Amino acid sequence: MGKLTIGTFSSLVGSLSLDFSVKLAEAAVKKGHKVDFWMSGNATMLAKKGQKAFKDYSYLSKTIQEMIATGNFNITACEACAEARGYHKEDCPDGFLRKSMDWYLASTFEADRVLHIGGD
Amino acid sequence: MGKLTIGTFSSLVGSLSLDFSVKLAEAAVKKGHKVDFWMSGNATMLAKKGQKAFKDYSYLSKTIQEMIATGNFNITACEACAEARGYHKEDCPDGFLRKSMDWYLASTFEADRVLHIGGD
Amino acid sequence: MATKKLAFVVRSLPYKTEASRLALTHAISSQTVEIYLNDGDLVEASVSYVSDGVFNILKNQQGGKHYGITTNEGHAKNTLLLDLKVLICKEDLDKFGLTGENLVMDADDLGGDMKANIVPYSEIQKEMETADHLLFC
Amino acid sequence: MATKKLAFVVRSLPYKTEASRLALTHAISSQTVEIYLNDGDLVEASVSYVSDGVFNILKNQQGGKHYGITTNEGHAKNTLLLDLKVLICKEDLDKFGLTGENLVMDADDLGGDMKANIVPYSEIQKEMETADHLLFC
Amino acid sequence: MKLAVLMSDYRTGADVLERLSAEKLGIILVGNGVYHATVKEGGKACPILDRKADFYALTEDFETRGFTAANLDSRVKAVNYGDVVDLIFNDYEKVIWL
Amino acid sequence: MKLAVLMSDYRTGADVLERLSAEKLGIILVGNGVYHATVKEGGKACPILDRKADFYALTEDFETRGFTAANLDSRVKAVNYGDVVDLIFNDYEKVIWL
Numbered sequence: 266m267g268k269l270t271i272g273t274f275s276s277l278v279g280s281l282s283l284d285f286s287v288k289l290a291e292a293a294v295k296k297g298h299k300v301d302f303w304m305s306g307n308a309t310m311l312a313k314k315g316q317k318a319f320k321d322y323s324y325l326s327k328t329i330q331e332m333i334a335t336g337n338f339n340i341t342a343c344e345a346c347a348e349a350r351g352y353h354k355e356d357c358p359d360g361f362l363r364k365s366m367d368w369y370l371a372s373t374f375e376a377d378r379v380l381h382i383g384g385d
Numbered sequence: 386m387g388k389l390t391i392g393t394f395s396s397l398v399g400s401l402s403l404d405f406s407v408k409l410a411e412a413a414v415k416k417g418h419k420v421d422f423w424m425s426g427n428a429t430m431l432a433k434k435g436q437k438a439f440k441d442y443s444y445l446s447k448t449i450q451e452m453i454a455t456g457n458f459n460i461t462a463c464e465a466c467a468e469a470r471g472y473h474k475e476d477c478p479d480g481f482l483r484k485s486m487d488w489y490l491a492s493t494f495e496a497d498r499v500l501h502i503g504g505d
Numbered sequence: 506m507a508t509k510k511l512a513f514v515v516r517s518l519p520y521k522t523e524a525s526r527l528a529l530t531h532a533i534s535s536q537t538v539e540i541y542l543n544d545g546d547l548v549e550a551s552v553s554y555v556s557d558g559v560f561n562i563l564k565n566q567q568g569g570k571h572y573g574i575t576t577n578e579g580h581a582k583n584t585l586l587l588d589l590k591v592l593i594c595k596e597d598l599d600k601f602g603l604t605g606e607n608l609v610m611d612a613d614d615l616g617g618d619m620k621a622n623i624v625p626y627s628e629i630q631k632e633m634e635t636a637d638h639l640l641f642c
Numbered sequence: 643m644a645t646k647k648l649a650f651v652v653r654s655l656p657y658k659t660e661a662s663r664l665a666l667t668h669a670i671s672s673q674t675v676e677i678y679l680n681d682g683d684l685v686e687a688s689v690s691y692v693s694d695g696v697f698n699i700l701k702n703q704q705g706g707k708h709y710g711i712t713t714n715e716g717h718a719k720n721t722l723l724l725d726l727k728v729l730i731c732k733e734d735l736d737k738f739g740l741t742g743e744n745l746v747m748d749a750d751d752l753g754g755d756m757k758a759n760i761v762p763y764s765e766i767q768k769e770m771e772t773a774d775h776l777l778f779c
Numbered sequence: 780m781k782l783a784v785l786m787s788d789y790r791t792g793a794d795v796l797e798r799l800s801a802e803k804l805g806i807i808l809v810g811n812g813v814y815h816a817t818v819k820e821g822g823k824a825c826p827i828l829d830r831k832a833d834f835y836a837l838t839e840d841f842e843t844r845g846f847t848a849a850n851l852d853s854r855v856k857a858v859n860y861g862d863v864v865d866l867i868f869n870d871y872e873k874v875i876w877l
Numbered sequence: 878m879k880l881a882v883l884m885s886d887y888r889t890g891a892d893v894l895e896r897l898s899a900e901k902l903g904i905i906l907v908g909n910g911v912y913h914a915t916v917k918e919g920g921k922a923c924p925i926l927d928r929k930a931d932f933y934a935l936t937e938d939f940e941t942r943g944f945t946a947a948n949l950d951s952r953v954k955a956v957n958y959g960d961v962v963d964l965i966f967n968d969y970e971k972v973i974w975l
Contacts, residue, residue: 274661313471345439371677371678378965378971379776380972394523405840415861427523485534487540490511490535490550491548499874501642503524630799634780639874657843657844658811697844703845709839
């Protein structure tokens with residue numbers, strides 16, 4: 266089994282790029298791989314507590330919590346990107362970490378594959 | 386003097402499209418026009434209290450508060466879009482309203498010009 | 506007593522961004538705008554699909570099945586159910602090899618009467634000219 | 643004791659999205675990554691500019707003056723100050739009529755030694771081949 | 780109609796712009812749209828500038844990207860945010876964002 | 878190198894893809910990239926498909942957009958998320974997102 270590091274920089278709702286990254290992580294975790302999931306820029310929108318589920322919008326919290334429960338999934342938001350958006354420590358969902366950008370670079374060190382999803 | 390309604394749907398940080406819309410509103414208000422400013426989709430990121438100013442990110446709160454103080458500037462976020470992102474009533478900055486989408490349509494009724502900034 | 510005409514012009518692909526979906530939901534919200542207006546005043550929205558925007562109204566979108574979201578197909582159907590005028594650019598359909606068969610052309614199954622119209626671009630240009638405001642996305 | 647090589651490849655225009663700016667800030671953060679690693683282990687980042695990405699390193703960007711933000715020019719200079727390897731695609735500069743004179747080529751004014759290199763695309767291809775991971779944006 | 784188009788992108792939207800017709804057309808280059816006025820690809824100016832229209836580019840946005848008014852194609856006039864407001868209210872009836 | 882490209886857009890990125898070379902190249906169409914496999918403009922298939930590469934399209938994404946496997950160009954194979962994970966780990970050494 267391998268390790269996949271995914272870096273996401275796109276936005277939550279409306280952009281299915283972020284949904285893609287979560288679904289890919291889910292498929293990898295289900296196959297027994299380890300996944301590190303990094304959110305920077307607008308992707309930190311995923312790292313906000315209390316998101317209400319609407320039919321019009323994808324809702325990723327449940328999938329993420331299930332992945333966290335496996336122990337093979339780390340999810341970390343860029344702290345500065347979160348603060349710039351007004352997301353403070355207490356806004357961070359359970360099981361999510363907040364770190365500086367070097368966490369992402371460090372995660373690539375032992376990763377077998379890195380997928381950097383750069384744009385919105 | 387006229388009325389300009391601006392609808393913004395793009396995201397806050399990194400996308401200078403939202404900065405554009407705020408600066409355009411500011412220029413219009415300074416010339417004595419009335420401006421209604423609607424935020425939907427990812428543009429509701431502007432409607433979150435407690436955003437920390439970083440040099441790397443544009444910081445629009447001060448400009449907006451100055452415009453609100455003139456009495457010629459209404460700023461309203463799509464309520465459902467905000468809730469989907471985990472922004473609740475208490476997260477809404479002072480002077481901002483939260484409404485359903487028909488507020489925007491109604492605002493166009495008396496607008497002399499409407500600028501709909503559709504994309505991310 | 507006045508009516509203001511808004512022309513939504515959908516020109517972007519669905520799903521990658523929110524642009525086209527939000528155009529449709531905002532167009533639909535014209536149905537409840539009277540609560541903010543004086544008696545007799547109206548805001549009337551039309552929706553035109555041009556360029557890549559025509560892909561928003563393909564039938565059989567499976568966004569619910571795969572991503573748990575409502576589809577743009579569903580929103581497009583709602584615009585018809587609510588009797589909004591809908592125009593689809595014929596030249597763009599031809600370019601992509603699409604016909605009315607591939608597209609959401611009515612809301613019959615929901616009990617709607619309105620049909621979408623496949624028209625030359627020149628008709629969409631006219632719609633823009635008669636509208637008070639244009640909302641591209 | 644190992645070194646992992648990351649190749650950031652900047653191919654998008656600045657400012658409209660965060661993509662290129664965040665590529666640069668993340669590349670720079672390789673400088674502090676050792677706190678997470680074992681002694682002697684390293685992550686080494688290079689930055690290559692291709693296609694529209696070359697516009698990120700134009701000189702005299704006035705983002706601070708007009709929008710109160712740091713510029714991508716400033717970030718590009720920091721990559722040089724911190725001794726990251728920087729490659730710029732010559733064919734793309736030629737296409738856009740740009741030369742090294744227009745671009746951030748060094749961080750001399752900040753006391754840096756590293757210079758950016760204008761190279762044929764084939765050199766950037768080689769950089770990708772020798773890297774462990776590719777980060778496009 | 781008198782139509783002002785705020786052109787905000789460099790790589791998309793040209794197909795839509797091409798077909799728009801107006802008695803009076805103003806194309807205001809903002810955001811990444813300013814590259815249309817400042818960049819010659821393969822030595823050639825952007826074909827958008829061949830349209831029969833009045834062209835403007837937002838100073839704040841081309842300067843942010845490292846250009847000066849001297850880099851603008853001769854058909855394009857530099858404007859600031861205040862000018863854009865005046866153009867929208869005084870010279871055109873409708874305004875769109877591409 | 879053995880390179881997998883996740884192509885996520887329809888209107889941008891082709892210029893970058895065109896120049897990438899790899900001994901083994903896989904192009905996985907995801908998101909709005911699926912239009913490359915499902916749409917013929919003016920009756921012509923997308924030129925990207927002429928590359929010497931293995932082509933895949935993500936079923937979840939083309940179905941979301943109203944297409945079925947029957948709409949795919951014959952050079953493109955339908956895959957699901959699990960298949961993409963296997964491709965990335967087993968068939969390629971590096972992976973990028975365009």
